[in-house]
Amino acid sequence: xxxxxxxxxxxxxxxxxxxxxxxxxxxxxxxxxxxxxxxxxxxxxxxxxxxxxxxxxxxxxxxxxxxxxxxxxxxxxxxxxxxxxxxxxxxxxxxxxxxxxxxxxxxxxxxxxxxxxxxxxxxxxxxxxxxxxxxxxxxxxxxxxxxxxxxxxxxxxxxxxxxxxxxxxxxxxxxxxxxxxxxxxxxxxxxxxxxxxxxxxxxxxxxxxxxxxxxxxxxxxxxxxxxxxxxxxxxxxxxxxxx
Amino acid sequence: xxxxxxxxxxxxxxxxxxxxxxxxxxxxxxxxxxxxxxxxxxxxxxxxxxxxxxxxxxxxxxxxxxxxxxxxxxxxxxxxxxxxxxxxxxxxxxxxxxxxxxxxxxxxxxxxxxxxxxxxxxxxxxxxxxxxxxxxxxxxxxxxxxxxxxxxxxxxxxxxxxxxxxxxxxxxxxxxxxxxxxxxxxxxxxxxxxxxxxxxxxxxxxxxxxxxxxxx
Numbered sequence: 476x477x478x479x480x481x482x483x484x485x486x487x488x489x490x491x492x493x494x495x496x497x498x499x500x501x502x503x504x505x506x507x508x509x510x511x512x513x514x515x516x517x518x519x520x521x522x523x524x525x526x527x528x529x530x531x532x533x534x535x536x537x538x539x540x541x542x543x544x545x546x547x548x549x550x551x552x553x554x555x556x557x558x559x560x561x562x563x564x565x566x567x568x569x570x571x572x573x574x575x576x577x578x579x580x581x582x583x584x585x586x587x588x589x590x591x592x593x594x595x596x597x598x599x600x601x602x603x604x605x606x607x608x609x610x611x612x613x614x615x616x617x618x619x620x621x622x623x624x625x626x627x628x629x630x631x632x633x634x635x636x637x638x639x640x641x642x643x644x645x646x647x648x649x650x651x652x653x654x655x656x657x658x659x660x661x662x663x664x665x666x667x668x669x670x671x672x673x674x675x676x677x678x679x680x681x682x683x684x685x686x687x688x689x690x691x692x693x694x695x696x697x698x699x700x701x702x703x704x705x706x707x708x709x710x711x712x713x714x715x716x717x718x
Numbered sequence: 719x720x721x722x723x724x725x726x727x728x729x730x731x732x733x734x735x736x737x738x739x740x741x742x743x744x745x746x747x748x749x750x751x752x753x754x755x756x757x758x759x760x761x762x763x764x765x766x767x768x769x770x771x772x773x774x775x776x777x778x779x780x781x782x783x784x785x786x787x788x789x790x791x792x793x794x795x796x797x798x799x800x801x802x803x804x805x806x807x808x809x810x811x812x813x814x815x816x817x818x819x820x821x822x823x824x825x826x827x828x829x830x831x832x833x834x835x836x837x838x839x840x841x842x843x844x845x846x847x848x849x850x851x852x853x854x855x856x857x858x859x860x861x862x863x864x865x866x867x868x869x870x871x872x873x874x875x876x877x878x879x880x881x882x883x884x885x886x887x888x889x890x891x892x893x894x895x896x897x898x899x900x901x902x903x904x905x906x907x908x909x910x911x912x913x914x915x916x917x918x919x920x921x922x923x924x925x926x927x928x929x930x931x932x933x934x
Contacts, residue, residue, distance in 0.1 A: 527840065549839075550842045553841065553842045554841075554842035560836075564833045564834065566837070566851075566852055567856065578841035578842055581843060581851060582847070
């Protein structure tokens, strides 16, 4: 059974359609790279999966739970679907450890000691254990993004969404974030990444989904799709991003 | 009998200033409590609630405080509710203050990026938890300087309570002036006492603003 089932969803902002009849199934453990031009709807698709954006038609379910059902407890769902944003969105008034432990303490009612241990553990996974008591403003962009990933991991999600997580970073800082993504992928996490990192998509993506004008235009096994794009739109896109 | 304005009168004025401070404190507490509710209602997803609160704020901000004071002190007894000057002043100042603090605090709340709400929501926090742990702590930093500025306005505006017979600093000044027939000396003293109360607050507000600018 698929972990994520997206069936025929439509979404528009006012009268502007952003997603048109998008369907996508993602199995547990898959790493799916969503690529496409800006404005093709890829980030919107991602934000629909954890219910940050409502959809007008179709259905999305995660682990059997309908996201777009008014009766669904979105808070419960979001504890199991982590999302990491382009602009990190750490809480600037909280230390690294407080950023990470806020949701475990407040939402999952973990005792503070246990939560702090958890923070230490997830920070170790992103290689920033020594930054436990630092504040976001004291960290580089790459470090902030790694903390954001750690914050998501601390909720022990079943699925993680990554929305252009390296796009706001200086080129020399993307490497450290990609390394963390790789290790998360290798641990077997189901991941959906909106990304411009074709190299990462090729090496770690089990699948590539190319979006164009609000539709899934081409998809398939990552290495194959990237090596031999079938549609002229993907060919144009790839030659534009690779050169 | 006319006496001379003397040291003892100055002491009486200083003593009366405590009622100015007490009224300010009461009015600020009432304004803050009501203002917080208004600020949150103003950003609530329920549109009619937002409109209702916005209308309240427009009405209060568009009418003089003195009129509210008269309305409550002289108006309410006519419909059978008798109020003493203290209660009337506390209620009028709280109504007035809540409209201003509500707007100041609403501004502070909406100045926090939408992405902070999203980050909280994405971690499974409820709307109340997002407010409590993410949005409010960040907006307090932004809200403090204008809130202190409002407090200075409030201290000065409490002098209006003299008109309904509440013996605070200004009213005490009026009484002293009537007794000594030296209004110039008396009201300069009164002004100095107000200044001594307000000036440190203004300076504090300025220094907070500078500090927060540096932190940005």
